[in-house]
Amino acid sequence: MTEAAILSTRDQSRADVVQWTCPHGQHAGRGCVTCYHASAEADPSLPLWDVAAWFTTARPIPIRALQDVHRHDRGLALTQPSTPLVYLLSGQVRAALGAEAVAGVVGFLLQNRHIVDEFTVTEIRAVHF
Numbered sequence: 001m002t003e004a005a006i007l008s009t010r011d012q013s014r015a016d017v018v019q020w021t022c023p024h025g026q027h028a029g030r031g032c033v034t035c036y037h038a039s040a041e042a043d044p045s046l047p048l049w050d051v052a053a054w055f056t057t058a059r060p061i062p063i064r065a066l067q068d069v070h071r072h073d074r075g076l077a078l079t080q081p082s083t084p085l086v087y088l089l090s091g092q093v094r095a096a097l098g099a100e101a102v103a104g105v106v107g108f109l110l111q112n113r114h115i116v117d118e119f120t121v122t123e124i125r126a127v128h129f
């Protein structure tokens with residue numbers, strides 16, 4: 001099962017917004033610190049999600065900070081596909097819902113403001129095994 005959303009402030013239907021709201025009322029694309037912490041000790045019986053979140057930043061993220069993400073967190077990777085100032089944060093997390101999985105992964109950015117202080121998530125994807 002794949003759930004994906006291209007986020008824009010203009011044309012997002014109400015149904016999409018509901019689908020991508022985590023149990024704490026945060027939009028998955030904005031991230032949720034509670035989901036981020038929950039994913040660290042998720043029940044192993046919960047589904048495993050392959051999450052990808054593309055985001056843009058106002059300033060480039062130093063290469064060193066990109067590489068540090070690995071060491072730093074359980075299986076998350078922060079890469080720069082090709083376009084300047086567009087980044088991809090990806091990883092596998094366990095969560096009941098795709099929205100929780102994405103909110104948890106994006107929550108990593110909220111917890112690590114030294115990596116990126118301001119970001120806008122433009123597209124999210126959660127694939128469920």
Ligand SMILES: [Zn+2]
Pocket residue numbers: 022023024025026032033034035036100103
């Ligand atoms: Zn949450």
